[in-house]
Amino acid sequence: MARTASLSGFPEWLPEERLVELHVLDTLRRVFELHGFGSIETRAVETVGQLLRKGEIDKEVYGLSRLQEDESDNPVKGGKADPNALALHFDLTVPFARYVVENAGYLSFPFRRYQIQKVWRGERPQEGRAREFTQADIDVVGDGELPFRYDVEIALVIAEALSALPIPDFRLRINNRKLAEGFYRGIGLDDTAGVLRNIDKLEKIGPAKVAELLKTELGASDEQATKALQLAAIRTEDTSFVAQVRALGVSNELLDEGLDELEQVIDAAVQRAPGKVLADLSIARGLDYYTGTVVETVLVGHEQLGSICSGGRYDALASKGNRKFPGVGLSIGVTRLVSRILSQDLAKASRSVPTAVLVALNHDDSWGAAQDVAALLRSRGIPTEVAAKAEKFGKQIKFADRRGIPFVWFTDEDGTHQVKDIRTGEQVLAAPETWMPPLEDLAVQVETTATAAATV
Template identity: 55%
Template sequence: MSKPTPISGFPEWAPPQRMIEQYVLERIRRTFELYGFAPLETRAVEPLDQLLRKGETSKEVYLVRRLQGDPDEPAGDDGLGLHFDLTVPFARYVLENAGRLQFPFRRYQIQKVWRGERPQEGRYREFLQADIDVVDRDTLSPHYEAEFPLVIGDALGGLPLGQADGALPIRIQVNNRKICEGFYLGIGLTDPDAALRAVDRLDRVGPDRVAALLVETAGATEAQAKACLALAEISAADASFADAVAALGVRHPLLDEGVAELVRVIETAAGHAPGLCVADLRIARGLDYYTGTVYETQLLGYERFGSVCSGGRYDNLATAGTARFPGVGISVGVTRLLGLLFGADALSISRSVPTCVLVALVDEERRTQSDRIAAALRARGIPTEVAPSAAKFGKQIRYAERRGIPYVWFPGAGDGAEAGDTVKDIRSGDQVSAAADSWQPPAEDLLPRVG
């Protein structure tokens, strides 16, 4: 067998990175549940007609089929693809289960997704997303759009992401597509969706190319393209963006509705966490199913890599006949976020294994004694393992040092402190008598610390 080689775009974290990932996921999960979101997991595959019915995503979908199909069975796998995000599967789930759900329905999902894009730093073909959505039947109050940045601010704000104490590590850029669409209609454009898709490329291709795209794909005149770019230049950390929009002199009811909704989002976020959100009217989110507020999140210091958390309001994604379930959602690209930080060596963990205590092995005949000590420590929540072999104690200590285990337990003649059990902090050399049913390590040593 030839030596295996990595597959580009499919990351495999080493154990220390995986422990950091688990720490981050637990923080995210706990925050989601504090806000009342319930866990959900949907299947990994969806019918292609569902995956492709909203937005230009056909190049990103991985098809699923068996290597050798049964010629006697009807074809079924040919029309399946791995989901490339969690919003479309969630919308399908809502439609299938609407009769059993309580609305408004709040859920979170933390799952792998697959996307066939060109791998690069911070972008992968297989990655983990952490999503929250809320959907309602027929109508959904806009106040949910103001709530979602608060959840993300709380989930990511407490993580050790390289910022000074108390500083938020993220900034959420917020826009409302009603502002853009209303403005485009107000200046006379007849294809606001094409204009949105052009403006969505502003950061990637620059204003000159976007102006050309507006003329080529949205039917804009040079004056209309200039007006679209003027709107996209507006950015403010408070509600003053509304005055800047009004100063452009364009009027349309949809524009007014979008401005009012975005003012509410920005003011709510400012009251919860000043500096968390900024109104940025260049944010468009290219997927067609967004209809209101849209979010993109910058990791401070890594802005050049783009958004690590995005989403928005969708009114028509979960619809079938007369049934309509508008929603709003936001997704944290967990693998993307961590990949950037790992690449910059910006995250570390205090040890490379969960183990806090290594129970030394006197000899193989007394392995049962060491096993009993380990079981007693584990029963009190202390991560413990037994030495792999009855080598000299010096070698067993070096084994613990190599793995970053802070304590080594030396069994005595019996099973308790009175029989001579001791525990040694191999960093300081301090060694004390101990009993497995009462000894406790310092809190900072019990579990690995992420920093």
């Protein structure tokens, strides 16, 4: 990246960096829409009670209040968060669940949506972790039930979307909460949420410390802790994980259900996204609303960045009376991805502005005629600017060069037109009604660099 943001945790991009981000966003939109996902946007603000009803992350939530506040504006009362106070959303899944409940009568189920918005979290800023950042989510939500096949489809859509981005190779690391919880119950550990929270710390603190936490916090025996860690150590690129789990000698009905579901996901991925998916039985996901498939995605060679895409199955996040809206979805950390692309020089925009042509001025009185030329070019989709001053042509060409504009348009006194490619110096006769730049120059191209190719 060219610079560091002046306010930590709130990134701002230079124009050429923003073009890379826009390319990422446009690519994701295109892939999501090709698979039939429709776009929605939810409000940035939710009630505190809504945000905190699944999973305890209250330390990361930004409360919202007026500078000239009265008592009713204060998000914290008596040392506790007021459930009716307003706060900025920390992800897009919880607001989406509220959106589905409130609009259920207007939606067609299964409802397929994608959502690309900013979210806010009060985290300690570092690369890959910002306080304001953009996420891109896709979800499928059912009314009463949702076939498991959507778990498989979501993983395949995300694999396709990530494959279209200018990033290094990646792996979707997939597990199933039913598999994990059934296994823990099968070995006599009933506080499955507690076990999952500790297993989720494996990559941060290592197996020895996780084993110690299982024993001291949950009362696990040495044998139970060993079994839990043996399960978490299983990683395969195919369905051979099933035999490895069975070899651990644990029986449980929920375990069997989770094994079957994970086998279906991995089997489909091996066929349709070979080399992109890994069965990783250490993946737990910290939020409490996941009930089945869980996913975390890492860039190969950039694992220290953390997950760039995560999510899973949730059967009870959204409900309205006795009516349940189960769903499955994944969220891509767009800002985390773009930050890594820019900081590691993984991709670059072909120019710093959208403009392909600068129409030069012979003299100040020619500005109106230059605007006519520009209008003709724009009518055929060619991004065009008109020079502001009738300086010497050399200065107008230098201006275009500084802006990154590849072509300069000249109109002679007799009304003929010429266009100059200032990169090569070639200048040819042209007509504004018919001339087109090469396809690669018509719009900004975002290209993977040699640096990115070397990391794959």
